[in-house]
Amino acid sequence: MTHSANSAGRQGEATLDRIAWIRLSSVTLPLATPISDAKVLTGRQKPMTEVAFLFVEVETEQGHQGVGFGYSKRAGGPAQFAHAKEIADELIGEDPSDIGRLWTKLVWAGASVGRSGVATQAIAAVDVALWDLKAKRAGLPLAKLLGAHRDSVRCYNTSGGFLHAPVEEVLENASASLAGGIGGIKIKVGHPDSKQDLRRLTAVREHIGDDVPLMVDANQQWDRPTAQRMGRAMEDFGLVWIEEPLDAYDTQGHAALAASLDTPVATGEMLASVAEHYELIRGNAADIIQPDAPRIGGITQFLKLAALAEHHNLQLAPHFAMEIHLHLAAAYPIEPWVEHFDWLEPLFDERLTISDGRMHVPARPGLGVTISEQARAWTRATHEAGVRP
Template identity: 40%
Template structure:
């Protein structure tokens, strides 16, 4: 056992690799808070979180002023205890995105440290259900992309072995969404999955209309059709349509997922390891979903999620949206449309520390202990 002797935090701002637009927003940057935890034996764990272009400074403030000073002298192996203590210390701001995103940077660093101390890759430390997982791509399905380019991207992904493509919906009229999706379906055939994502942009009436349209095209799931905090409306939509309803990327606590699963409002759980507050609560959501016979298909952060989905039996997909290439020496391993969990001890992300150092935003750096 070893106690925490030093904690560092800093932030990097990553620009998206391609233009990303959905029904409610543009992905202008990825503000990426990092936490580096060093124990009394000199071992280090590195964790991170993210925002889509806003709120990074608030996360860094919460880390530096409230959370990180509490870590010095703590037993690094007591991850669940640390997570709960930190959550309680911020109970006035929880449940919420800023608190969860700050906790995630700490929690992922602690799990990286635990795995490195044990000499185990993350996916095996957490269960080791499988070594690889099929991928679907979102990167070529953004709302601004013209129909012919949607088709070309889906065909390209299919040729590479991907099993599905996600297409953003939420055009002003249903007919526009239908034309785009129909063109993709006609091109890829009946055995290639098409997912759709409305990014919480629709009313219940419009979501119902589109759900009936999606049934005709054999759509794999209908993601975030309504505001994520409206459980009852999602339940009603799920009961009125045969298209599976996917939610979770905009939820920040285990209890929120419990409410959806008990009520029958989620056919696909899309828990995001950063937005739920780290690996510790992510695994609890995954096991809760398994108890309800519901699959887990997490949102974004593929370089970290690949190890999590390979740790559990009820995760059939990984979302392909690359973002960390400029900060890593080697990318996530992919072959024939499948992603492979790293076999290296820790999170399995091969960080390029020179690139990280060059990209740091200095006003958001702080060190405690040491």
């Protein structure tokens, strides 16, 4: 195989393997029920009916394989696939172990479109695949490769508490989640009628009892005065956190709110880079930080952010994508939370084990997931680079 002069100049006798082949797949996951949160009720978005995924499969000359994925809700999936398609050739002939260098190489390959958003979200799927490959080659679960602090992580359910569901359904979903071993319940708030939020929250707290961890999520739909009023009104519910009470980029507003409430403030899921999260951390704008590895550029970037968060003694509760975030949360020194969504289960052959309020790191190497035949059937486009060994 011919390798570029640039690659050869960076590789020596320590390079034991090279990337030979990459396949990108654009997969659209249909949701059984249209999903509505506060963004829908305020008219900013339409109900969500599907989630777009970018899957990346990597194989080396020696036959080692890795799989990674990223996603986009409502819009952006085709753009992620298109960007990944443009830069995929940059990896052929490279050492798959040099993940940090390869992340930088891919960023510079598409530098004109920036270092956040769609560009780095496309890179994220590649980055996750390379970490999966590295852990598989080592014969270790990814959490163990990174250096786990625990073999299971506290978990809470979100998918049963959306605003489109009547309160009776939310209560049934909460009971089912707790019976299935999940440790906490999160419900959506941000209804235009704040009394409706408080009625739903009261019903859920009375239903699950005072000892079950309970969180709420306003999805950025409150202004500062409303967030202050609702935050004070919710103090007596013993919430683990109030999530995204304000616009994701309102650092000053979040900081003021966090300083004024006993209930912790959590945010960060919508930020698209480590730099954006750094502004949040520097401004003391969150008690609990909620990064999303596929949104900020993958595992390489997540680890940088985790180091910053630990330095500031922040709690961690990664957003969505539990198949990835379970491993990253397990490697975080301060006891974290991981979010349970069952939406992604049809995409994989394996299931994660949940019991006693915790999600357990699988013994399988890497992420511990393989792409299902159903995911293959939902594939809308593919692209290959290199030659499969």
